[in-house]
Amino acid sequence: MGQIIGELARTREQLAAAAVSAERLRFSRDLHDLLGHTLSMVVVKAEAVRRLAPRDVAAAVRHAEDIEAIGRQALTEVREAVTGYRDASLAYELDTARAALAAAGIDCEVRESGPALPREADVLLSWVVREGVTNVVRHSGARRCVITLRRDRDPVLVEVSDDGAPATDSAGGEAGEVREQDGSGLRGLRERLAAAGGRLRATRLPRGFVLAAEIPRLGGDEGP
Numbered sequence: 001m002g003q004i005i006g007e008l009a010r011t012r013e014q015l016a017a018a019a020v021s022a023e024r025l026r027f028s029r030d031l032h033d034l035l036g037h038t039l040s041m042v043v044v045k046a047e048a049v050r051r052l053a054p055r056d057v058a059a060a061v062r063h064a065e066d067i068e069a070i071g072r073q074a075l076t077e078v079r080e081a082v083t084g085y086r087d088a089s090l091a092y093e094l095d096t097a098r099a100a101l102a103a104a105g106i107d108c109e110v111r112e113s114g115p116a117l118p119r120e121a122d123v124l125l126s127w128v129v130r131e132g133v134t135n136v137v138r139h140s141g142a143r144r145c146v147i148t149l150r151r152d153r154d155p156v157l158v159e160v161s162d163d164g165a166p167a168t169d170s171a172g173g174e175a176g177e178v179r180e181q182d183g184s185g186l187r188g189l190r191e192r193l194a195a196a197g198g199r200l201r202a203t204r205l206p207r208g209f210v211l212a213a214e215i216p217r218l219g220g221d222e223g224p
Helices: 002-052 057-083 090-103 119-140 184-195
Strands: 107-113 144-150 156-166 199-205 207-215
Touching: 002 057, 002 090, 002 119, 057 090, 090 107, 090 119, 090 144, 119 144, 119 156, 119 184, 119 207, 184 199, 184 207
Parallel strands: 107 144
Antiparallel strands: 144 156, 156 207, 199 207
């Protein structure tokens, strides 16, 4: 009996340690995704303020107000991430993507088809849009970005593509699928999608980059 009790105690300790490890992973992944995007927006807006201040004070003030709003929103999202209640919204991320790309001087086209998604699928794809657009703003040097959302198929598809720097220049790497050198953002996305039976493809093109995700509809036809 004593041996059984000891084994149960050890099992409880192992389960508790695994739960702590999973929570740490969730927290670090959410913070990376949230803050990477937010800080990129702040940098882009701050650069706009610096450019505009000498010649268009009113426009510079508007960008400064945007920085304040972005900071306040970031504080809310970080608090929600800490408590584990933060859920993204695909519609919100698409609106944010348009604003972020416009502020960076990148043309944005959103192509959508199909009905609203179940909540779980909507949340997963919002993370893909956030990571993809953050990378376009920060790294691509692109002039144009296209976000494609196909909700009229199963698996559902979301794709973020740009016409950024050639694959062979200082942006790094050769054309082809990106795997071994994934940043932590891409690793986190792969883990999120794999847990839901989906998959992620990150492909460096001769001119540009494509981030594409496919996931099952994950429920009925009711939207978020």
